Amino acid sequence: MAAESGPYLDYAATTPLDPGVLAAMRPWLEGLAANPSSDHPPGRHAAAAVSTARVRVAAFLNAAPEEIVWTSGATEADNLAVLGAARHQYGRGRGDHVVVAATEHRAVLSACEALEREGLSVTRVRPDADGTIDPAAVADALSERTLLASVAAVNNETGVTADLDAIAAAVKARGALFHVDAAQAAGRVALDVQRLPVDLLSLSAHKCYGPQGVGALYVRRRPRRVRLAPLLHGGGQEGGLRPGTVPVAQVVGMGAAFARLAEEARADERHLRALRARLEQRLAGIGGIVRNGRADGSPHILNIAVLGVHGEALAAALGDLAVSAGSACSAGSPGPSHVLRAMGRPDPIAHASLRLSLGRMVTAAEVDEAVARLAAAARRLRAFSPLWRRLSAGEPAEAVYATATPLALLEGCREPAHG
Ligand SMILES: Cc1ncc(COP(=O)(O)O)c(C=O)c1O
Incomplete structure (x- = not known):
């Protein structure tokens, strides 16, 4: 769209x-x-x-x-x-x-x-x-x-x-x-x-x-x-x-x-999978992006945490990029998402999390534009972040965020040919 x-x-x-x-x-x-x-x-x-x-x-x-x-x-x-x-x-x-x-x-x-x-x-x-x-x-x-x-x-x-x-x-x-x-x-x-x-x-x-x-x-x-x-x-x-x-x-x-x-099921799935692969691949290029969820989940939703930034600053830096940010995932309920909390995510990670969701009218250009904006926001916010300094010095994310829950970084995946 x-x-x-x-x-x-x-x-x-x-x-x-x-x-x-x-x-x-x-x-x-x-x-x-x-x-x-x-x-x-x-x-x-x-x-x-x-x-x-x-x-x-x-x-x-x-x-x-x-x-x-x-x-x-x-x-x-x-x-x-x-x-x-x-x-x-x-x-x-x-x-x-x-x-x-x-x-x-x-x-x-x-x-x-x-x-x-x-x-x-x-x-x-x-x-x-x-x-x-x-x-x-x-x-x-x-x-x-x-x-x-x-x-x-x-x-x-x-x-x-x-x-x-x-x-x-x-x-x-x-x-x-x-x-x-x-x-x-x-x-x-x-x-x-x-x-x-x-x-x-x-x-x-x-x-x-x-x-x-x-x-x-x-x-x-x-x-x-x-x-x-x-x-x-x-x-x-x-x-x-x-x-x-x-x-x-x-x-x-x-x-x-x-x-x-029902008629579009196959075409929708192909489109969503291609977009999702593209999104993941480009987001992985930013670095320090954690997946909240599983790689084999529904192709239309990707939930990520942007390490080394504060949730409120991230939400403010998104401008007119329409994604669901941190606590906004359960609109109307204050505090971090109950889903991310139930998964054991510490509050600072839950706050710095975004849900990106795709659909039939989304274009590859929109995905690229969204990632470019996210990358720019992350770069800006991380420049002064003591958390990011520790992470880029090689300290494990689990130690920086004091959590026993494993934090899986998004890794680049191959884009399907019909992307
Ligand atoms: C899993 C799930 N259940 C229920 C709802 C509520 O749907 P509706 O907006 O149609 O009331 C939503 C939408 O936010 C949803 O994602």
Whole structure:
């Protein structure tokens, strides 16, 4: 995308709207979008459009259309999954315990805190130093009291992917429900609910070139229907699980975005992998850049720490480069990222960390420009940094930052030929 300001490398926060998606939405924004619950011709016309969108989102997951519940985004889908499933089961005396990864999005973690206030207990599974959630650690956390486990398919800060097959097997062996937050995963890693025994799965349109303000929760119906306590009360829309008039234009946009996501999957992956390799190779050239995460994570996210600089100074030096900086990764929550902290990163490293995220419209020139700006900022800030003086004198980063957690420096990798 030719951004008007600086390069835009914040696709994990939100993606631009795909022009084809906007074209699909336009008639419903400019013309009449009748209430799809209304029993008259314009209402039935709107209902048909909503139904097509539902089929498209379901097809993306290999689900049945009736298993898709529209929400306002992944935050609401996460809340409906975690609160809705746990409350329904808890109310029937089936247990009182929930297991989550400590690295989950705030939407899941805050919903779990609400459950704790209601008398349930929550186990937060810590990641390894590279952000991996060990399926064995999830299995250890489960008990016969566990109602639900929730682990994101792709972490939104580090891009680290979860071994969903192994985690699902452990959760199912305990007879608990399994929720997956797939807001970052859709279009980046394979998602197939026929293959993966997941019960609930959250999606967001605006991470996938669709509009903001709409998402969906997949709720399994077969072989057994997953029951949820609704969060809202009102009309009977969405089978009573999510009452409220269905926003036709938004939902049509989400359907169009997910249809295109399926069509573009291979091309998107090739593009992302080439950009990511280019980004890593050029960043490695700056020196003193630590990877927060794993090299085999989702290709659209790269989280790095810039050694030898202070987080606040770094954020200020970025100017109009649109990346997610330090604590801004969990916008609204003060302090360093809970994900980086859970990985054992000391606060000065977490503060000096940046999430760069890529997408379909990012160009190689934008990547190069972003790295050039970062290199200039690092050079400027390091010139007067006592930390950098120690690092460049050969002192190990772990000693300089007084941490036992290994800090893996980014190393140059070969760029694919189609870069
Ligand atoms: C993993 C994950 N879950 C949930 C959300 C919330 O999504 P939404 O903005 O659609 O509410 C996000 C986006 O920030 C995310 O990355």
